[in-house]
Amino acid sequence: MNGAESLVATLVESGVDVCFGNPGTSEMHFVATLDRVAGMRAVLCLFEGVVTGAADGYGRMAGKPAATLLHLGPGLGNGWANLHNARRAASPIVNVVGDHAKYHVQYDAPLTSDVMALARTCSGWVHSSINSRSVAADGARAVQAARATPGQIATLILPADTAWDDADGLAPALPVQSAAPVSIEVVDDVAKALRASKRAAILIRGAGLLKPGLEAAGRVAEATGAKLICDTFVPRLQRGAGVVEIERIPYFAEQIVDFLAGYDTLVLVGGQPPVSFFAYPAKPSWCTPEGCRIVYLAQPHEDQLGALQALAEAVGAAPQAAKRPKLNVPDSPTGGLSQATAAMAIAKYLPEGAVLIDEAATSGLAPYGFTSTAAPHDYLGLTGGSIGWGLPVAVGAAVACPDRKIVCLHGDGGAMYTIQSLWTQAREKLDVINVIFANRSYAILNIELMRVGAGNGGPKALSMLDIGSPTLDFVKIAEGMGVSASRAETAEQFADQFADAVKQKGPRLIEAVL
């Protein structure tokens, strides 16, 4: 048994049985191992940004890490942006990066770079294996690190000689470090704060955004009058008919200020106070009202669900939340195609248990609104703000949840970052509907150009925000990668195509021309 075999066997033993990869020469022993060690599914992606985004989507939906397989510094560089998004979602990822054999680094061969320094900028845990006999143990530690609540990116750098030299066998799985309990004193303090408050909001992130957490939070809200709120960009939120509702904080700083105005108490459950996404001249970065008391019920590494349930008891809440939205979907839309009419069709036909991935940017407001009372589903948001995330995340979510329909709503600008994802969707026959909102613009930047006080923009500036010349033909691009695709230019066309895609299995792309 060589180091690579001991590592893959250890990963499988530790519950990591999917590897998204784009390997090169230095990873060939890891690749060869896939046939020698049972139990690891390998999913090839044509670009490392797809690899890391897929690992993010998988981590969010499977609740456990996938492994990646990246090729030296450049592979990690290509995967960096979606690791950033994953880090901001606290997704668990075992990020395996091949490197030159240790003795080879001294020669400064063309692919040499400081992989450790690069890994430190995007990881919660980093280790470079010293030799082939410690790789298995390092793998077990990487899985443990990735799974530590709330989840993090554990980067294991694998010098090629640690993969090909002899090893002793697999390492046993290490215990998963579960969420730290919240003390009853903290819970009681929060309960007191809520009682003392005239107007309170409870901001929830992490495990509290799944049904049981929302249920407990809903009981607290009904007992205390507190409002339940979540970040604009959430890692994973369960929502729709029958699920206790939570209100999303708006995107722009001045909207957040208005949204929070009048609150005297902000309770944090796994999150931080909301701030402006960007800085703007003469606009606030900090959005919590002056004098508002901030109390932490649970930190990100703590047991948010347990804390919410304990808080419900502490405030004497009823045993069940009463307020839940009923299923309420619009009629199938007619007329012109807009984000609103597209959203009506999406809400109407969204199947129960769907995973809704939202990188629709400016086109995402109406879909978010209309789906709030659609069939219950999981919603994944762009936590790190780095575009080119949605299509890869759809790959990972589909691998994690083969029996659920994945619906990926995407802006055209962001879609072009990691468009190679479509090929992996086709190759793995993943059940994904990709909706590309083609407004042929980085539309958000037209708004931001004015908001930053840079004026309306002259022709050269505006041309840098315009992706309509030449027009991107997403139908051809998707077909070129083996994904069935169609274009919708009216609401009826969109509704027909979306309804049809819901009925079929396998990947599909709809270009929604806005």
Add this chain to the structure above:
Amino acid sequence: MNGAESLVATLVESGVDVCFGNPGTSEMHFVATLDRVAGMRAVLCLFEGVVTGAADGYGRMAGKPAATLLHLGPGLGNGWANLHNARRAASPIVNVVGDHAKYHVQYDAPLTSDVMALARTCSGWVHSSINSRSVAADGARAVQAARATPGQIATLILPADTAWDDADGLAPALPVQSAAPVSIEVVDDVAKALRASKRAAILIRGAGLLKPGLEAAGRVAEATGAKLICDTFVPRLQRGAGVVEIERIPYFAEQIVDFLAGYDTLVLVGGQPPVSFFAYPAKPSWCTPEGCRIVYLAQPHEDQLGALQALAEAVGAAPQAAKRPKLNVPDSPTGGLSQATAAMAIAKYLPEGAVLIDEAATSGLAPYGFTSTAAPHDYLGLTGGSIGWGLPVAVGAAVACPDRKIVCLHGDGGAMYTIQSLWTQAREKLDVINVIFANRSYAILNIELMRVGAGNGGPKALSMLDIGSPTLDFVKIAEGMGVSASRAETAEQFADQFADAVKQKGPRLIEAVL
């Protein structure tokens, strides 16, 4: 005048008049400036790997830096791999990375990351501007740093408030730090070493690979019997009919060992001793024969051309090199399409002054061979080994050399990394012929899998090297981005399509099915 205006005016004043960009909110003031400050051409790319690759291609061909415009840590991450390639080519790049306003970083908003730490891993020079009144001076320093011989990546991090706050005006251009002269003592020592040698090789990189350097080197070779050699992957090499020829070191370590066997002296001109690209079990990393004397004529920051010319005098060389290849191109090929028949057509129709960009990987051997006696041209190689480089570099080379035909030879696997380049080629109407060698495989990895001693590979391993399922349709993908495209399946089809593309202006893609 604000900081962004002072910066752009300074860049233009310093000779940087092209900016490849993919900006976001934090760069909006820079963008707005494009209409207020004259002289900066802005080229939009749909992904930052295209931005940095284009800057590499521009730097190599223009001999001066372009600016980039990247959006925070994720934008830099997306551009990292092609910055790695550029760093390995010593390309001059002024790498401008927007960041959050300094006072905003404390709030850890979603796009926050350690941009400085990330920039350090891919830059030769890094600075983050302190305030708007120093941005202009920082810009002048960045240009000076980028242009210091042999060229480097100078990363200027631009916090948003340094762009929008008031500035005093542009900063004057700083003197370009030219190549350091090589002392006559060093030249004489090398001349002595060559005289004492029974069999010598002169390894040239950098400025020595342009015509005047090759001319001087050719004189030395004829006077001393030394062999002229260059790295497998060169930043820029002038070659073809009438240009003194230099032999390329082969790729694999054991081939390099054979290639250098029997040499007692290795003279280095701007380069380092050749080493194995990767490490392999029981194969050498160091390839220079034991006992071979290594002498440095010029370091990378020194004047390679001057040193070669002085060496020619020191060895009493004739005033002109006599040995140069004559124009010798094959007949137009017939029959099956292979890299050899494609190469024949490329060599036959390659126009004088073309820029030949080579990321053809395993399909590149025959094209390199056949074009050695084609019309004189510039040849650009994949210096950093990170694939997804060629198509972006074609963008930059075409912007730098609007009157020259750019021919980009690309493997299909690498092409999918930065396929978005085609859109910018279409948008800017760049005169590029993209040839995609579609062998539907990461073919090099099939060789490497065996070379690393990992065995032949079972079905799962081999599937990770196979990109043929589903088949990528590069014609559709290119058309989807506005580039005319065709597919060739016979030698005649390829020759006709390539000859036709040479006659036309503007971007074109040929999928060569191997």
